[in-house]
Amino acid sequence: xxxxxxxxxxxxxxxxxxxxxxxxxxxxxxxxxxxxxxxxxxxxxxxxxxxxxxxxxxxxxxxxxxxxxxxxxxxxxxxxxxxxxxxxxxxxxxxxxxxxxxxxxxxx
Numbered sequence: 001x002x003x004x005x006x007x008x009x010x011x012x013x014x015x016x017x018x019x020x021x022x023x024x025x026x027x028x029x030x031x032x033x034x035x036x037x038x039x040x041x042x043x044x045x046x047x048x049x050x051x052x053x054x055x056x057x058x059x060x061x062x063x064x065x066x067x068x069x070x071x072x073x074x075x076x077x078x079x080x081x082x083x084x085x086x087x088x089x090x091x092x093x094x095x096x097x098x099x100x101x102x103x104x105x106x107x108x
Contacts, residue, residue, distance in 0.1 A: 025049055034062055 006023030018026045032045035045057035078096035087093045
């Protein structure tokens with residue numbers, strides 16, 4: 001859906017929405033929101049495109065459910081002697097398979 005949306009130009013709430021050849025908005029001002037613990041969308045920043053590009057996030061407004069910033073990793077790293085085999089379309093999702101004899105994995 002997002003890929004098709006970025007190819008289109010449309011009007012929303014009396015504002016024209018247009019995208020460039022990369023699918024990035026051509027102009028406008030956008031609010032960056034964070035859904036807080038109450039389930040409400042809270043504005044934590046802005047992104048404007050005209051007359052200059054400006055991006056701002058007030059990170060002090062972000063309240064994580066756990067201590068520190070959570071990691072976004074669907075699979076843990078493989079132990080020594082195992083290689084990653086990608087599962088699905090996401091590069092971060094994989095299973096670990098035993099390396100074949102006489103092979104190695106360069107983890108750098």
